[in-house]
Amino acid sequence: MILLTPGPVTTRPEVRAAMAHDFAPWDDDFMPMHASVRDRIRALAGGVIGEHVGFVLQGSGHFVMEAALRTFMPRAGSILIPCTGQYAERMARLASETGRRVVILALPQDRLMDPNAVRAALDADPSISHVGLVYSETSTGIVHDVAAVGAAVRAAGRRTLIDAISAFGALPVDMAAMPECDAVVCTSNKCLEALPGLGFCVARVDRLERCSRNAESWCFDLADSYFASLAHGWGSFRFTPPAQVLNSVRVALDFLEAEGGPASRLARYASNMGVLYHGVRSLGLSPCLPEHLQGPIVMNVHTPAAPGWTLCGYVDALKLRGVVISNFSCTEFPSMRLGAIGAISPADAQWAVGQMGDALGRRAA
Numbered sequence: 475m476i477l478l479t480p481g482p483v484t485t486r487p488e489v490r491a492a493m494a495h496d497f498a499p500w501d502d503d504f505m506p507m508h509a510s511v512r513d514r515i516r517a518l519a520g521g522v523i524g525e526h527v528g529f530v531l532q533g534s535g536h537f538v539m540e541a542a543l544r545t546f547m548p549r550a551g552s553i554l555i556p557c558t559g560q561y562a563e564r565m566a567r568l569a570s571e572t573g574r575r576v577v578i579l580a581l582p583q584d585r586l587m588d589p590n591a592v593r594a595a596l597d598a599d600p601s602i603s604h605v606g607l608v609y610s611e612t613s614t615g616i617v618h619d620v621a622a623v624g625a626a627v628r629a630a631g632r633r634t635l636i637d638a639i640s641a642f643g644a645l646p647v648d649m650a651a652m653p654e655c656d657a658v659v660c661t662s663n664k665c666l667e668a669l670p671g672l673g674f675c676v677a678r679v680d681r682l683e684r685c686s687r688n689a690e691s692w693c694f695d696l697a698d699s700y701f702a703s704l705a706h707g708w709g710s711f712r713f714t715p716p717a718q719v720l721n722s723v724r725v726a727l728d729f730l731e732a733e734g735g736p737a738s739r740l741a742r743y744a745s746n747m748g749v750l751y752h753g754v755r756s757l758g759l760s761p762c763l764p765e766h767l768q769g770p771i772v773m774n775v776h777t778p779a780a781p782g783w784t785l786c787g788y789v790d791a792l793k794l795r796g797v798v799i800s801n802f803s804c805t806e807f808p809s810m811r812l813g814a815i816g817a818i819s820p821a822d823a824q825w826a827v828g829q830m831g832d833a834l835g836r837r838a839a
């Protein structure tokens with residue numbers, strides 16, 4: 475069975491096997507392991523020792539995104555969120571639930587985010603302190619240029635918070651070159667290919683030191699967590715961690731390194747995506763994005779016009795054939811989505827295209 479979804483993703487057996495070991499979190503085995511995962515995540519984000527730190531948090535992507543919003547945004551602050559799709563809308567909901575003012579920048583969702591539009595929105599509203607960016611918009615499949623938009627935000631003297639949840643581990647992240655960025659957020663079970671259950675944040679130390687009063691939460695306060703780790707050790711956890719999942723992250727990071735790092739992983743995902751993109755076309759289906767806009771993480775496909783076709787029926791038919799796809803659509807029009815990420819190869823993607831054709835009763839042309 476393979477997961478052809480943009481998270482959760484297929485994991486390697488060695489990564490799953492790493493769960494079969496119990497730890498006490500205050501133990502001499504666990505603490506150095508946790509400390510080293512924090513540092514490896516920081517390094518993957520292009521963070522600089524002394525300038526940036528990595529955090530490991532219990533929970534999924536939404537949890538750690540909430541922590542970043544609560545920690546770095548002033549309580550009376552305003553955040554501009556360019557609306558690239560459903561994941562940007564989720565960030566807007568998280569920010570407004572914390573009581574922050576949200577300013578939505580409406581954008582065409584089938585195009586790259588325009589840095590000039592972001593700059594104009596910032597110039598029009600001096601009360602905005604932060605811009606919330608989704609790097610890889612998992613609802614559309616478009617990968618946005620966070621470096622270019624970040625440069626516009628920097629020029630306007632504001633700060634960014636970046637949701638890199640479906641990007642991190644494959645697409646490049648260089649925090650050293652983005653001084654306007656307070657925090658980058660990601661999770662264990664997307665491009666890092668570990669088990670789900672943990673979120674990560676890489677954040678600026680100077681900002682953490684100045685943001686110790688914002689969060690109105692103990693669990694979601696990264697500044698509190700930072701000061702607690704200075705006091706109790708870099709490998710300490712404030713609350714009981716899913717230690718087994720963290721051990722799976724350690725093994726998954728070893729595999730990422732062995733593969734050649736994020737650039738090599740990105741190349742594999744791009745090959746997977748090429749196979750899926752051309753494969754669905756050969757089945758007579760049409761991708762929703764033109765090829766030059768299609769990112770390497772997830773694609774949407776217009777649903778087949780065949781009479782009686784339903785997404786749920788198709789999902790079930792594919793599952794019987796060993797392929798799991800999302801059972802919901804992320805677009806305003808009917809579509810199905812296919813993920814190209816996880817521990818799968820272009821050969822797996824090719825096999826999956828064959829199963830998709832079989833379940834449609836069609837053969838690849």
Ligand SMILES: *Cc1c(COP(=O)(O)O)cnc(C)c1O
Nearest residue numbers: 481534535536561610612639640
């Ligand atoms: C998956 C995803 C999330 C949400 O992550 P959960 O782990 O489901 O909470 C947020 N943003 C983006 C861009 C994602 O791809």
